[in-house]
Amino acid sequence: MKPSFSTRAVAFLASAALLAVTACSAGSGTSSGSSPGGDQNLSIGLVAEPASLDFTTTDGAAIPQVLLGNVYETLVKQDDSGKIVPSLAKSWTVSPDRKTYTFDLVDNAKFTNDKQFTANDAVFSINRVKTAWTTSLKAAMDVVSQAKALSPTQLQVTLAKPSNDWLFRMTTRIGAMFSESGVSALATAPVGSGPFKFSKWNRGDSIVMVRNDSYWGSKPYFQQITLKYFKDATALNNALLTGTINVIGTVQAPEALSQFTSNDKYQVIEGTTNGEVLLSFNNSLPLFKDVRTRQGIRMAIDHKALLDTCWAGRGKLIGSMVPPTDPWYEDLTGVAPYDLAKAKSLLQASGAAGKTLRLRLPTLPYATSCGQVVKSQLEQAGLKVAIDQLEFPAAWLTTVFKNADYDMSIIAHVEPRDLGAVFNAKYYTRYDDPTLQGYLAAADSGDEAAQVDNMKKAARRLSEQAAGDWLFLLPNLMVADKSVKGLPTNAITENFDLSKLAR
Amino acid sequence: MKRLNPSLIAGGVIVAVIVLMALVSFVWTPYDATLVSPASRLLEPSWSHWLGTDKFGRDVLSQIMVGSRTTLFVGVVAVGVAAVIGVPLGILAAMVRRWPSEVIMRANDLLLAFPALLLAIMFGAVFGASTLTAMVAIGIASVPSFARVIRSGALQVMRTEYVLAARAAGRQPFPIALRHVLPNVTSLITVQASVSFAIAVLAEAALSFLGYGTPPPTPSWGRMLQESQEFLFSAPRLAIFPGIAIAIAVLGFNLLGDGLRDRFDPKLEDRR
Numbered sequence: 001m002k003p004s005f006s007t008r009a010v011a012f013l014a015s016a017a018l019l020a021v022t023a024c025s026a027g028s029g030t031s032s033g034s035s036p037g038g039d040q041n042l043s044i045g046l047v048a049e050p051a052s053l054d055f056t057t058t059d060g061a062a063i064p065q066v067l068l069g070n071v072y073e074t075l076v077k078q079d080d081s082g083k084i085v086p087s088l089a090k091s092w093t094v095s096p097d098r099k100t101y102t103f104d105l106v107d108n109a110k111f112t113n114d115k116q117f118t119a120n121d122a123v124f125s126i127n128r129v130k131t132a133w134t135t136s137l138k139a140a141m142d143v144v145s146q147a148k149a150l151s152p153t154q155l156q157v158t159l160a161k162p163s164n165d166w167l168f169r170m171t172t173r174i175g176a177m178f179s180e181s182g183v184s185a186l187a188t189a190p191v192g193s194g195p196f197k198f199s200k201w202n203r204g205d206s207i208v209m210v211r212n213d214s215y216w217g218s219k220p221y222f223q224q225i226t227l228k229y230f231k232d233a234t235a236l237n238n239a240l241l242t243g244t245i246n247v248i249g250t251v252q253a254p255e256a257l258s259q260f261t262s263n264d265k266y267q268v269i270e271g272t273t274n275g276e277v278l279l280s281f282n283n284s285l286p287l288f289k290d291v292r293t294r295q296g297i298r299m300a301i302d303h304k305a306l307l308d309t310c311w312a313g314r315g316k317l318i319g320s321m322v323p324p325t326d327p328w329y330e331d332l333t334g335v336a337p338y339d340l341a342k343a344k345s346l347l348q349a350s351g352a353a354g355k356t357l358r359l360r361l362p363t364l365p366y367a368t369s370c371g372q373v374v375k376s377q378l379e380q381a382g383l384k385v386a387i388d389q390l391e392f393p394a395a396w397l398t399t400v401f402k403n404a405d406y407d408m409s410i411i412a413h414v415e416p417r418d419l420g421a422v423f424n425a426k427y428y429t430r431y432d433d434p435t436l437q438g439y440l441a442a443a444d445s446g447d448e449a450a451q452v453d454n455m456k457k458a459a460r461r462l463s464e465q466a467a468g469d470w471l472f473l474l475p476n477l478m479v480a481d482k483s484v485k486g487l488p489t490n491a492i493t494e495n496f497d498l499s500k501l502a503r
Numbered sequence: 504m505k506r507l508n509p510s511l512i513a514g515g516v517i518v519a520v521i522v523l524m525a526l527v528s529f530v531w532t533p534y535d536a537t538l539v540s541p542a543s544r545l546l547e548p549s550w551s552h553w554l555g556t557d558k559f560g561r562d563v564l565s566q567i568m569v570g571s572r573t574t575l576f577v578g579v580v581a582v583g584v585a586a587v588i589g590v591p592l593g594i595l596a597a598m599v600r601r602w603p604s605e606v607i608m609r610a611n612d613l614l615l616a617f618p619a620l621l622l623a624i625m626f627g628a629v630f631g632a633s634t635l636t637a638m639v640a641i642g643i644a645s646v647p648s649f650a651r652v653i654r655s656g657a658l659q660v661m662r663t664e665y666v667l668a669a670r671a672a673g674r675q676p677f678p679i680a681l682r683h684v685l686p687n688v689t690s691l692i693t694v695q696a697s698v699s700f701a702i703a704v705l706a707e708a709a710l711s712f713l714g715y716g717t718p719p720p721t722p723s724w725g726r727m728l729q730e731s732q733e734f735l736f737s738a739p740r741l742a743i744f745p746g747i748a749i750a751i752a753v754l755g756f757n758l759l760g761d762g763l764r765d766r767f768d769p770k771l772e773d774r775r
Contacts, residue, residue, distance in 0.1 A: 231714075234732035255558060255733040305541035309559055363714060372559060372720040376539035389632055389718050 039503055040223035042484070044496075045236045045245040047252055048364065049229035051393045053201065054186035055173045056133045059401060060393050061414045061494060064173040066207055066227060068495035071112075072192035074175035075103055075122065075155075076167065078416070078493050082325055084167060088117065088177055088193065089155070098162035103155040109193045109216040111179040117193050119149035125178045126157065132183075133174070136427055137415075140169040164451045165444045168417060172494055195220045195499040205229065209498065221486075221502035233365045237479075240266070246484055249496060251477035252365040254312035260479045267482050271489035272316065274323050275412040275474035277366060278422070279374060282406055283467065284430035287352055294466035296346030297408075298336040300381035301374060307472045310369035315472040320463040321419040323473050325492045328455035335463040343381045353382035360399065360406040362392035367410040370471055374410070401428045412474050415494050419458060423467050431467045511762025514697075517755025525571040534562035536569040537720045545738055554744050557730065563741065566722040567748050573723045574704050574752060577638050577716075581703040582696045584642025589649025590692060594680050596650065597657030608654070611647045619644035619702075620709060627715030634723075637716040641706045645699045652695045656688040663687075690767035697760035701753045708749045724749050 050062040069077065075089040086092075089103040109117035129141040145160040159166060169175060182191030190198050195217065196209040206228045211220050228245055230236040233252035237259070239245045251257060260266040281288045281297070288294060303317050316324065319332030347353045357378075361371045368389065375385040385408075390396040400406045406428075413422055420440045425432035436458055443454035462468075476491040486500035528536075533553070540560030548555045554563035596607040623640035630636045660666060666683050710716030711725030719726065724745040731741035 232732075234735075253733045256736070259736055302541070309539060309541045309544060368719060372537075373539045373541075375720060376537060376559075387718055387720065389714070391628065395631075 040221075041226070042222045042224075042247065042501060042503075043226045043228055043245040044247040044249045044498075045228050045230055045239050046249040046496075047230055047233075047236065048392060049204070050207075051397065052187045053190050053198070055135070055176075056128075056186060057135065058187075059135050059137075059397060062393065064494045065414075065496050066209075067190055067192070067198070068173055068176060069194065069493070070196040070209060070495065070498050071190050071194045071198050072173075072176035072178070073109070073194045074171055074177065075105070076171050076175070078171045080488065080490065080492075082492055084171060088122075099159045101157045101159075101167065102150070103157070105153045105155060106216060107153050110214060111182055111191055111193050112197045112212060113179055113182045113191045115179045115181060116152075117177065117179075118152040119155040120152070121177055121179055122155045123147045123149050124180045125176065128178065128183070129174050137172075137174055137421060139426075140165065140172075140174050140421075161445055163444050164446070164448070165417070165420075172416065196225065199224070218499070220499040222498070225498050225501070231363070240479060240481075247480040247487065248478060250491075251479060254314045254475075254477060257312070257477070257479070265482060266479050267484075267487075269476065269478040269480070269487050269489060270314070271476040271491070272323065272325060273414065273474045273476045273491040274325070274416045274418070274494075275414040275491075276318065276321055276323065276418075277315075277370065277410065277412045277471040277474055278321075279370075279469040279471055280409045280411065280429050281466075281468055282404055282408070282428075282430055283432070284404065285407065287350070287355065287357075288407075290350040290352070291465060292346045292350035293352040294468075295336060296343045296350060296352065296381065297378060297383070298343075298466045298469045299339045299346065300343035300383075301377050301469060301471070302338040303333065303471060304338075306370060306373045306377070310373050311366060311472065311474075314475045314477060316475070318470050318473045320459040320470055321413075321422060321468075322455070322459045323492070325490065326417060326455075328452045328459065330456055330459065332460060332463040335460070336466060336469075340381060347382050354384065356384040356386055357407040358388055359385050359408045359410070360388045360390055360396070361410055362396040362400075363389055364392050364411075366412065366474070367392075370410055374408075374471075404428050404430055410471070414474075414491075416492060419455070419462065423462060429468060433461070433465065433467070436461050436465075436467075508762045508765055510758045511766055514755050514757070514759030514762050517751060518759050521571050521752055521755060522575065524568050525575050528565075528568040528572055532562075532565040532568050534565045536561060536565040536722045545734070548740065555738070555740055557727070557741055558734065563727075563744055566727060567724070567744060570722040570724045570727065570745070570748070571752075573634065573717050573721060574707060577634060577641065577707040578700045578703040578756075580638040581641035581645060581706075582699045584639060585645035585649050585699055586692060586696060588643070589646040590653050590685075590688075592646070593650040593653025594657045594684050594688070596654045597661055598676055598680060598684070607650070611650050614644075615647035615651075617644075619706060623706060623710050624713065624715050627710065632710075632715045632718055634717045634721070637707055637710045641703045641710075644706070645702065648699065649692075649695055652691055653688050656691040657684050660684045660687045690763075694760055694764045694767060697756055697763055701756035701760065704749065704752045704756060724752075 048062045050066065051060060052058040053063060055063040073088050075087060076084050077087040079085045088109055089105055092101055092103045094101055105119055111117060126144060126147040129138050143159050143161065143163045143166050144157055146158040148156045150156050177193060179191050195212055195215045197212045199208040199210045201207045206226050209225045211223050236248055237253055237256055240248050261268050281294055307313055307315055307317060317333045319335055322329045359371055359375060361367045371387055375387055378385050390399055400409050423429055423431040423436060439454045439458035439461060443451045443458065446454060478487055480487055483503050485502045538561065543556050543560035544558055546552050546556040552562050556562055592607055596604045622644050623637060626636050626640035666679060669679050669683060707716055708725030711723040712729045716725055717723035727745035728742055734741050
């Protein structure tokens with residue numbers, strides 16, 4: 001029998017209702033639905049899955065976030081206040097000329113391949129940065145002229161010139177200690193001496209870490225920690241609401257935070273990070289070589305409105321590449337204040353007005369969201385902006401980061417003290433400024449006061465020259481089951497320390 | 504006198520309204536659909552913003568109006584791609600000898616077995632997310648249904664006396680396909696196009712929702728749904744309005760397809 005018109009109409013209206021319901025539940029079905037497990041297991045939801053597990057050859061913050069401090073350890077590390085404290089090195093001394101560092105190493109650390117950690121491994125790891133690493137961050141090790149094992153537990157490192165930055169860099173990924181016999185499969189089977197062992201990687205879904213029961217230091221509480229990756233911000237929230245995960249490592253939908261703040265089952269942690277959300281310019285392009293174009297773009301953006309619109313007002317306006325947790329922080333938001341009339345005249349003068357700029361965005365929630373605001377605001381100043389989304393990390397890293405095939409992009413730079421690393425001629429920003437390099441060199445070689453003074457000058461130089469536009473500093477927004485303890489208020493290192501977590 | 508066909512009328516009216524909305528949006532919308540206005544964000548529906556504003560302060564009605572352009576554009580191109588490939592394939596499969604026809608139809612079955620949305624996501628991943636990629640992918644995914652329907656119609660036409668006479672008179676296959684077969688399957692093409700259009704509308708919305716369709720900030724109903732997820736508790740209207748727009752558009756094209764089928768199919772005509 002042929003259905004009547006009214007029957008079909010009702011059926012379609014029911015379909016419409018179903019569609020609305022589908023919209024309401026969208027995003028809840030991406031996880032496997034498995035329970036996070038018992039008391040000894042924890043599941044953490046993150047975004048931006050690593051492209052590889054080898055940070056010696058692959059850029060990106062996602063790899064050290066997982067592995068550093070958890071699988072790999074460094075000689076020294078940062079504490080929660082940013083102070084450099086012992087790790088695999090119990091103590092260290094610096095020679096009067098500030099060129100020779102002597103480290104006393106722990107004698108009971110072992111790699112997960114059962115090899116003892118010794119000064120020879122430290123020498124191997126330091127030398128390997130120069131010989132085998134391919135990422136741009138390796139440049140921080142260029143200052144080392146020699147690394148020598150004085151005994152199995154004593155390491156001596158000689159620098160070519162005094163460097164304030166070197167010891168700090170040793171707290172980051174380039175300071176990771178490797179076993180000489182454990183570097184054959186870094187991309188898939190990392191071997192370290194840390195409190196966790198890498199267990200398995202379900203690509204596109206999760207990375208599983210298990211407790212290293214033969215760890216030399218304090219053993220972690222959790223026997224197994226699963227890091228689950230979500231592309232969709234709402235799916236990440238829903239995973240916590242449904243109990244698929246216990247912690248949202250970084251909230252990607254701040255507008256929806258109210259569903260957790262009003263629920264006693266959850267704790268919300270809000271602090272600060274190192275994540276400067278940068279509107280980057282390809283400074284090698286003729287248009288961006290003109291400082292008026294760069295300044296015009298900076299002044300065309302109403303940063304307060306942008307932060308309110310795209311990240312629910314959470315975060316901090318900084319005006320340069322320095323977060324407030326660094327000793328040389330200054331509020332530089334006044335250097336290029338929002339001034340649409342001035343922005344228009346600068347862009348007109350530089351010849352940029354009316355030109356179309358490609359804004360190539362990674363598929364990350366903050367970038368997609370802020371990109372739309374940036375486009376709208378720049379178009380009010382007379383530019384044309386064509387948004388192009390690139391899959392993150394693979395497509396964005398290849399197109400923008402490696403090949404610099406872009407005009408503008410938006411990405412959060414979460415590495416600590418990364419001003420010099422981000423703004424140089426070799427990095428994807430292609431920013432070549434001898435004056436800036438002079439300040440950075442003076443900051444590196446001078447005493448503590450000179451370092452602070454020159455880093456302040458460098459940050460101001462960047463801001464005045466508008467080498468990029470610092471949209472805002474990402475907040476450390478985490479949501480977790482109330483029972484989870486040890487979550488960091490501030491995320492100022494490049495690793496997520498899982499060993500401190502407990503229930 | 505023929506009776507009124509309610510499906511055809513209702514579908515026609517709905518589609519006409521959507522087309523009109525899209526055409527009007529070229530010359531007028533209440534506000535600029537892509538203009539970010541932080542001062543006006545998340546406003547409730549009012550006289551100044553009939554459907555309220557989204558988190559960027561953009562007028563929802565203006566976005567729905569401009570979004571209808573995206574929807575229709577994707578539908579037209581996707582159906583066009585499907586018809587341009589599917590119709591000749593269907594006619595060819597009906598006219599050639601047994602084994603080439605089998606090859607065409609089994610290849611068709613192979614494509615039919617592949618989930619359309621997965622195919623479109625694959626296209627998006629390989630060629631980059633864009634409206635063009637979505638249109639082509641949806642079009643290719645719709646080819647099998649066109650080819651199947653047209654083949655069955657063409658097979659019937661091939662058995663008619665005027666085609667047999669043309670063949671006996673020594674006419675070449677191509678002129679027969681063009682002059683006798685194609686005109687007689689036009690009604691099937693029209694019906695299938697309308698049904699495929701509804702599928703294309705839904706597929707574009709799904710792709711944009713998943714981030715493989717129309718990139719921001721070009722308004723798209725699917726992406727409006729996606730962007731509304733954060734506000735399901737605080738401003739559910741942001742999901743409801745584009746959801747209703749998608750549902751009505753799909754309803755309209757389906758009703759139109761049903762109505763056209765009833766109108767063109769003599770058997771159904773007799774049953775009324």
